[in-house]
Amino acid sequence: MKEERDITTEQRILKAARKVFIEYGFNGARMQLIADEAGINKALLHYYFRSKEQLFDVVFTDLLARFQIAFFTILASDKPLIEKIRLMVEEDIELLMKHPEMPLFIISEVARNPEKTARRANAAKISSLFKEFSRQVKEGIAEGEIREVDPIDLLMNILSLNRFPFIGKPMIQSVIGLSDDRFQKLMKSRKRSVAELIIGDLKNRTTTGGK
Amino acid sequence: MKEERDITTEQRILKAARKVFIEYGFNGARMQLIADEAGINKALLHYYFRSKEQLFDVVFTDLLARFQIAFFTILASDKPLIEKIRLMVEEDIELLMKHPEMPLFIISEVARNPEKTARRANAAKISSLFKEFSRQVKEGIAEGEIREVDPIDLLMNILSLNRFPFIGKPMIQSVIGLSDDRFQKLMKSRKRSVAELIIGDLKNRTTTGGK
DNA sequence: GTCTATAATTTGATAGAC
DNA sequence: GTCTATCAAATTATAGAC
Known part of the structure; x- marks a missing residue:
């Protein structure tokens, strides 16, 4: 009932993006598939992360660090x-x-x-x-x-x-x-x-x- | 002056395709770039190899064999x-x-x-x-x-x-x-x-x- | 065989209502 | 924040003249 769920959409997107990017690579990945995987709409991806490239950057930098x-x-x-x-x-x-x-x-x-x-x-x-x-x-x-x-x-x-x-x-x-x-x-x-x-x-x- | 040159276009396409596919991968490769690299027109690619997929198959199978x-x-x-x-x-x-x-x-x-x-x-x-x-x-x-x-x-x-x-x-x-x-x-x-x-x-x- | 259009489709991105 | 509808660009593929 708190604001945990505010984070959740962004987190869900990142999780989905991670999965799709890892499976298909940047060139093979589709924004639509990431949206589906996250259970949200494609437009929302661009709302949180301006572009495919930026979304990828966040995902990739994070994965590398680990x-x-x-x-x-x-x-x-x-x-x-x-x-x-x-x-x-x-x-x-x-x-x-x-x-x-x-x-x-x-x-x-x-x-x-x-x-x-x-x-x-x-x-x-x-x-x-x-x-x-x-x-x-x-x-x-x-x-x-x-x-x-x-x-x-x-x-x-x-x-x-x-x-x-x-x-x-x-x-x-x-x-x-x-x-x-x-x-x-x-x-x-x-x-x-x-x-x-x-x-x-x-x-x-x-x-x-x-x- | 023989028909060596008949083969040449196909060979030139294959050589160009090899280069482009290796550099960019299937998903990153562009037919236009392959055509440019081969010094021919994009339409000619499809004349020799119906689709991008088929062209890739020929290139890949050949490379693997070597x-x-x-x-x-x-x-x-x-x-x-x-x-x-x-x-x-x-x-x-x-x-x-x-x-x-x-x-x-x-x-x-x-x-x-x-x-x-x-x-x-x-x-x-x-x-x-x-x-x-x-x-x-x-x-x-x-x-x-x-x-x-x-x-x-x-x-x-x-x-x-x-x-x-x-x-x-x-x-x-x-x-x-x-x-x-x-x-x-x-x-x-x-x-x-x-x-x-x-x-x-x-x-x-x-x-x-x-x- | 080779080229110039052009069609057909995919896909990243945005506008605007709610 | 989230959605629907739509645009604009990119890209594969084809039609048709030469």
Whole structure:
């Protein structure tokens, strides 16, 4: 009976827009479908968010923010580097299992419009995140905790192993014929195996070409 | 002076369509732009390929085919399994460096329309390719050439490490601020490092949790 | 085969009543 | 704030001359 319901329409629109944009992408999404999904009229969309572009911006910026948090808190903790890397794998995959469509959506939209999305993505913040990761990796190398490695390479390996399976999910499923259920189980088991792959590589291999 | 030029218009259209579809995706692509790119009139597009959808189908099916060849020939060769895996990494990355936008394009379009693209992709052929890969991996395990591993996991790791950097290229570049030139160099160095990561894992690790 | 209109449809956006 | 009706622009597709 309060004004909670005032917010509700806007929230309902955002929720619907999120769903439709994620499913169809900016170009494929239709304002009419978002309106239907929100149970309101198309004109009302423009009343709350002037244009399709603006509505998308709000949705996209919001979604991006949610996907940056995990790495920040992990890097800020005081665990050993190896432990942080394990968490970066396991918690990322955990999050992805809850939102399997997110990485493809984000990457597609960034590719469609790099300049604008870079601004929306708070590039400076992510960039500083990478710098901090880089610093900690170099520290770990200096202290002999891990082998010599290029931080960019390491981050790329982690992100690749974590995220590609979700990005390629539709393709993988249609090619190998994998049910959602089996896919889910596979991802769960990868939390451990990917972490071991990454960490094993950091521990065992030597740069001078040992065993 | 022969009829080579009869083919040429169709070929020019296909080339232009390839470029535009890859850059903008099906939903973002415009017939007008394809016509401009081909240096012809819009009506002529419909004369050669009834509809946008049909034109896309031809382009997409053709592109997909080109991206399946490498793994086939490698698996069919008589090299040791480890060597085949090294080639699957190195030759795939080599190919991707020449067509960096392909994996994101293919994956996006499959996600947009899984049923149809699955048919276009000759799913049966790819499926048999995976079965053959799976067979050879199990053989390698039985003969002690590599450690015990799930073939799906292994293939996912290879594809992830090979292809994610290209899929995420626009995002990575805008976030880390990586020039095309440095990106290219990074990928070149990854041909070796990724192969070593995969192979090192297959050789060194044991399933019973040894060092 | 290739072009110049032009039709037909879709779709984002606005006007104006309530 | 919310709706109905409608506009204006964009875009795929076709008709018909050459």
